[in-house]
Amino acid sequence: MANRLADATSPYLLQHRDNPVDWWQWSEEAFAEARRRDVPVIISVGYAACHWCHVMAHESFEDDQVAKVMNDGFVAIKVDREERPDVDAVYMTATQAMTGQGGWPMTVFATPDGEPFFCGTYYPKQHFTQLLESVGTAWREQRDEVLKQGAEVVKAIGGAQLVGGPTAPVSAELLDHAAQDLFKNHDRTNGGFGGAPKFPPHMSMLFLLRHHQRTGSAEALDVVRHAAERMGRGGIYDQLAGGFARYAVDATWTVPHFEKMLYDNALLLRAYTQLWRIDGDPFVKRIADETAAFLLRDLGTPAGGLASALDADADGVEGLTxxxxxxxxxxxxxxxxxxxxxxxxxxxxxxxxxxxxxxxxxxxxxxxxxxxxxxxxxxxxxxxxxxxxxxPQPARDDKVVASWNGLAVTALAEHGVLTGSPASRTAAIELAEVLAARHLVDGRLRRVSRDGTVGEPAGVLEDYGCVAEGFLAVHQITADGRWLGLAKQLLDVALAHFGTGEGGFYDTADDAERLVTRPADPTDNATPSGLSALVAALVSYAALAGGTSYREAADAALEKVTPLFVKHARFAGYSATVAEAALTGPYEIAVATTDPDDPLVAAAYRYAPPGTVIVVGEPDRPGVPLLADRPLRDGKPTAYVCRGFVCDRPVTDPAELIARLRG
Structure with a gap:
């Protein structure tokens, strides 16, 4: 037997290539080996920047005696949750169902058919050794009970991700309920929501900013300001180099868990940029500017694309740097x-x-x-x-994840046009080019690449949604019809291969690898759910290009998550953000001009209603529907403000445009 991780593309798997454990990568061959040997499977799931993953590796997976027990009695499979979010989702649901909690490292014991029968997270060495012996004994002596347990777990997790409660179309009342639910959970002392550990509420911030724009709610804006200020002053924010850590271990944002994730920083860049757009606070802009600089400086990879994360540890010590x-x-x-x-x-x-x-x-x-x-x-x-x-510096997980880079494209595009940063605007376009050239293979998305080489794992729903939304953001800042066409291509694949047939969406395609159950989680957690990411792109695409079928698909999917708005708004932040845009229209603004720096353009960006799509460019640009038949008036830059492709009278005066958008 031998460790089989040496040729992995995942930095997390490569961290384990020298373990004495005979690790397999996730594959049918691994399960076939378990069936051949008639032994259970250990599925160990983690990610490269995970502190406790490193601890368990040092304590157990690098220990020869522990490795011998694993090798003799099990087939051990190592999984990077960021590379295979589908596998992670299935077994995390099982872990939460069995233990009431989840986290990484995740340790799952499963049958050779992949059915989980015992799950947990981090285990100290002594406990893990005892567990290996107990599970091995149960497999040999109580096989029928073990198999029955696995079948019952699979049945339970098959319906665990359904949203309970009556569904309803998006309405102002439902979004008001979502805002009130967040207000109730607001930490009025420290900002944010809930207690320790405390995670940055980027998606809830984006929702409340749009809610404030639509309703004028002072409380919504105050809640966002409070979180932005306390996080920006706290230890969760790197006061020297910029960028946010994954979460704070306390309620005051003082001591972080030091890993820095691309997705958190992309979403927080959007939140701080949009907050600055509304209130103009120079502190907020500084945090946005430094976060954008962190993304490009510390996460940029030589082959193009942004790396996934910086580790929590340096030289095996958390926070040493x-x-x-x-x-x-x-x-x-x-x-x-x-x-x-x-x-x-x-x-x-x-x-x-x-x-x-x-x-x-x-x-x-x-x-x-x-x-x-x-x-x-x-x-x-x-x-x-x-x-x-x-x-000593933290290690960097330099794989490029499609969905997280899509989030960064959107964030950098917004930061570029709103603050006038040419670096952010250029980076957004370059990132989109990497995704289009490398991750889009034969019309389908691949999940990851590394060192310029694309990996095998297929894109999941969040990849299609986030990348399509990023392409649409680049279409808006460049007025290049190519990006609109590429977004359509991704959306058409998602609609054809991920739909449930009842308005919702699975996280994996109908022709993807079959797991013990097909994941379909509509809740927003660390990142937007696949459903909410896709709906965001569908709503924007419908506004930019027309085509009622895309908007109808978005509205049907949003109906599936409206029960979350009332009772669990913290887990529906991104879908509620999209719902605010959908309820508003969204507005469509076309600015026909040969001068992108004209004050009319700045007014459109600064005062647009929630979720507005904006395209700036010369009239009748090929492949740009919003600029079709939109001439200059009296030779002046001209703004066309529309809603559902019904347009007001064209505007050439910035003050008049501002008054119209505010009204």
């Missing part, structure tokens, strides 16, 4: 600046993290009106960042 003591600040900055930085970043002798060290938080604003203070702040950050670069 990021934490500071007062003495370390003085050592780098000198006595005066070191003490000033300790006060500014709340670094104390007691510490907020481990061994008397602290995670940097921002105690107060730096007054931009005082140039000397800004210069000192800039100098301190640069010197600390330079010193930090000499420390």
């Amino acid at each position: 990021y934490a500071w003591t007062p003495a370390q600040l003085v050592e780098v900055l000198g006595e005066e600046d070191g003490n000033w930085a300790a006060d500014l970043f709340r670094v104390t002798d007691k510490g907020t993290f481990e061994h008397g060290s602290s995670v940097l938080v921002l105690a107060r604003d730096i007054d931009a009106a005082d140039p000397s203070l800004v210069a000192r702040w800039t100098s301190v950050r640069e010197r600390l960042l330079e010193a930090r670069a000499a420390r």
